[in-house]
Amino acid sequence: QKEVEQNSGPLSVPEGAIASLNCTYSDRGSQSFFWYRQYSGKSPELIMFIYSNGDKEDGRFTAQLNKASQYVSLLIRDSQPSDSATYLCASWTGTYKYIFGTGTRLKVLA
Amino acid sequence: GAVVSQHPSRVICKSGTSVKIECRSLDFQATTMFWYRQFPKQSLMLMATSNEGSKATYEQGVEKDKFLINHASLTLSTLTVTSAHPEDSSFYICSASSPGANTEAFFGQGTRLTVV
DSSP states (O other): OOOEEOOOOOEEEETTSOEEEEEEESOTTOOEEEEEEEOTTSOOEEEEEEOSSEEEEETTEEEEEETTTTEEEEEESSOOGGGOEEEEEEEEOSSSOEEEOOOEEEEEEO | OOOEEEEOSEEEEOTTOOEEEEEEESSSOOSEEEEEEEOTTSOOEEEEEEETTSOOEEOTTOOTTTEEEEEEETTEEEEEEOSOOGGGOEEEEEEEEOSSTTOOOEEOOOEEEEEO
């Protein structure tokens, strides 16, 4: 079974610190990876996606992909209380299907 | 980014009735739409994939006669929960995407269904 796994958390970090969220996937055929943020009672919203090995930066966010290790991560620099949410990692398998992890709940403490 | 509009955002219905949820892509043609269900503190569970002009593909364990999906045009997909029961109460979310390798899924706002 193709899976995307995340630690459910909660991950608690102080305001201003770096939050590191991790995700592993089982399907080596996965082509792209997405990080979504979901606030309670709301739909997921895209933070960023990555499809090449290495790092991709967008503002305070950096996504990292290591296909050999089947590992994706999201770093949030200068964490703010408003970043407190559940972060979903998703892979796109190339058959028009997204596979979502269970999400990691992040708490940024003021 | 592209906009996907889902309606209604919240609905309460009586047990045994049917509820229709609409998902529209407002500024792009969505050849594929996905319907998810999310229970509290759980991740998104894919229910079905709908392709314009063809029958939806349902995930294992999802009753296709209970969750009717219609994708009649490139901008509209509907999910009808038939003969709803309290255990169908959940957060239903649609997403849409266009063909392509690195395309993101654009999510609707979600529909909170409560069956009483």
